[in-house]
Amino acid sequence: MAPHPLSSAQQQSVEQLLETMTLSEKIGQMTQPEKNSVKPGDVTRLSLGSVLSGGGGNPDPNTPQSWREMVGAFHEEAQQSRLGIPLLYGVDAVHGHNNVVGATVFPHNIGLGATRDADLVRRIGRATALEVAATDVRWDFAPAVSVPQDVRWGRTYEGYSQDTGVVSELAAALIEGFRGDGWATPTSVLPSVKHFIADAATTWGTSRRADRSTLATDRTLAIAQMGQSFVELLDLGAWQIDQGNSEIDEATLRAVHLPPYQAAIEAGALNVMVSYSSWQGLKMHAQHYLLTEVLKGELGFAGFVVSDWEAIDQIHPGDYDRCVVDAINAGLDMVMVPFDYERFIASLGRAVQSGQVSESRIDDAVRRILTAKVALGLFEHPRTDPALLNLVGCAEHRTLAREAVQKSLVLLKNVGDVLPLDPAGPELLVAGEAADDLGAQCGGWTISWMGGHGPVTPGTTLLEGLQAAGGQVHFSPDGVVDRDYPVGVVVLAEAPYAEGMGDRSDLSLSADQVALLERVRARCTRLVVVLLSGRPLIITEQLPQWDALVAAWLPGTEGQGVADVLYGERPFTGKLSFDWPHSHADLPRRPEATLLFPLGAGLTTDADSIRFPGLQDNAKV
Known part of the structure; x- marks a missing residue:
């Protein structure tokens, strides 16, 4: 259990401020709309406590300077409210400040889990915090501390590992990086530890998020930009497990999924985001036992709890007032209401006036929010130094990202x-x-919510990295060539996706990918396959035809880091942070599953060249 984040004098100042606040001002502090929905003057008029940019909620033009100007305008508005309570602006900077064109984009968490390098992750946290703070943002909806149990889940790549200990260690390291020299320093960034709890243990087929009959009117899914239609994606498995029901018992929940939250709290975390998912049939946003008794009580969490995007609406579809009452009484302190923030404010006001939500519960929520704002030093320094803009996408941070890729x-x-x-x-x-697709290399949560293809932001593709290394390289996007080569490198990638849009029932390679492999195999003496993916894929049938396989995950903007290792400038040292299933029959993960490669597998190419015991047999090569 972490010590209280405030001194006694600071706690007293929070209590004094709380006493001066009206009910409307308190509810305003509990409200977090998305920036595109906020009408001019409403931050001041309603004393809004927070504003966020959703995935792809970017200014036009999308530059670091424009970001700073946009966020700064909200800060200035907050200062004009009666009490001048500073605003917390939140973003999804889940692998660097990934919504900002020109920012450094680090490997997604699944790749960082393969490094097993807490110091590296700590340094990434510091670099990310500096780039986030440069745009006047002091709240980051990261890290995800999920412990994925079924790699068909579209958020698998947001998890460091299926190993609880690895997740706990790396999440704590990232939080330490976000904090830097202390929460009150002007370059610290508040982490949002997510998604509480067991979001990665839901059962396939239990998600109810996407309703085919309402896709045309779903404002959230309308934001997603995918290469295929919603109906096509649903047929492939989208929204089958994300936001579903976790049917595990409490002992498993506590042993596998709770420890990363305890580690995060001990590292100083002051915010936790709640999962869309359910546990044993009850939506997590309505789980008083887990949110209030376990998180705030047993773990001694002194920070505040925030909902996910429009998530409380799912508690009782069609009865919004009941959703608000149950969520706040369960322990929600701030509610992400991206579109209809005034509806939430009015609903919660009615609930307090009718006695359905107590004023003491409101005071507890606002006290926790103010505690985080005081701890971050926002009352003394609500804005950051504009000189920090020079750090966004700087050479030092890109070198760090290149190291992470390696x-x-x-x-x-x-x-x-x-x-x-x-x-x-x-x-x-x-x-x-x-091989020459930066967007595929970065994956989802890059500039837009779902990510995209092509040069979505400045960076170096794998092909460019290989070419820059000085070797002779012939590039054929489709693998059609008119002569033979001693070695061919085929780069395969999943199409970018995020959240439930990436749920897939079939993780096999596509027919086009198999055909590409066959064309290149016929023209090469030896074949190397580099796989860009957010999870292990089913490759058992094709693997015997390959001489080498590199799992490169979603490496981000610094593709030359892949080239460095392929050319031997740096050794292979990564180890699988997930079991690699042999077939779809081995999903979800379970002890008796047949594995193509086990957790911890990975060959090295350094001087000692240690091979994983039994790897050749497991791989059937």
């Missing part, structure tokens, strides 16, 4: 030591559109 790669097969490649060797064939 350490995240997992070598799972290397017959005849085809890797590392020789940059002075014969011409290398590189095939697959993904």
Whole structure:
């Protein structure tokens, strides 16, 4: 249990401020709308406590300076309210300040989990905090401390590992990086530890998020920009497990999914975001036992609890007032109401006046929110130094991201030591559109909610990294060539996705990908496959045809980090942070499952060249 974040004098100042606040001002502090919905003057008029940018909630033009100007305008409005309570602006900077064009985009968490390097993650947290703070933002909806149990889940890549201990260690390190020299320093950024709890243990087929009959009127899903229609994605498995029901018992919940939250609190976390999912049939946003008795009581969490995007609406669909009452009474302190913030304010006001929500519950919520704001030093320094803008996407941060990429790669097969490649060797064939696709390399949560293809932000693709290394490289996006090559490198990628839009019932390679592999295999003596993905894919049938396999995950903007390791400038050191299933029959994860590669697998190419025991047999090569 962490000590209280405030001194006795600071706690007294919070109580004094609370005594001066009207009920309307308190409810305003509990309200968090999305920036595109906020009408001019409403931050002042309603004493709104927070504003957020949703995934892709960017200014136009999307530049660091425009971000700072946009966020700063909300801060200035908050200062004009009766009490001048500073605003907390929140963003989803889940792998760097990833909504900002030009920011450094680090590998997604699944790649960082493969590094097992807490110091690296701590340094990434510090760099991310500096870039976030540069845009006048002091709240980041990260880290996800999920412990994924079924890689068909579209948020698998947001989890560091299926190993609770790895998740706990790396999440605490990221929080320490966000904090820097102390929460009250002007470059600290408040982490939002998410999504409480067992969001990664839901059962396939239990999600009720996407209703085919209401897709045309769903304002949230309308924001998503995908290459396929919603109906096509639903047929592929979208929204089958994300936001579903976790049917595990309490002992499993406590042993597997609770420890990362305890580690985060001990590291100083002052905010927790609640999961859309349910536990044993009850929506997490209505779980008084888990939110109030366990999180705030047993774990001694002194910070505040925030809802996810429009999530309280799911408690009792069609009865909004009842949703508000149950969520606040369960322990929600701030509610993310992206579109209809005045409806929430009015509903909660009625609930207090009717006695359905006590004033003491309101005071507890606002006390927790003010505690975080005081701890962050926002009352003394509500704005950050504009000189920080020079750090957004700076060379030092990109070098750090390149290091993270190098350490995240997992070598799972290397017959005849085809890797590392020789940059002075014969011409290398590189095939697959993904080799030169920065968007595919970054994945979801990059500039837009779902991510995209192509040059979505400044960075270096894997192909550009290979070319810059000095070797002879022939690139064929479709793998059609008119001569043979000693070595071919095929880069395969999942299409970018986020959240339930990435749930998939079938994790096999596509027919086009298999055809590409066959074309290149026929033209190469040896074949290396680099897989860009947010999870293990089912590759058992194709693997025997490959001489080498590299799991590169979603490495972000610094693709030369992949090239560094392929060419032997840096060794392969990454280890799987997830079991790699042999077939779809082995999902979800369970002890008796057959594995293609086990958790911890990974070959090395350093001087000692340690191979994982039994790996060749497991891989059937």
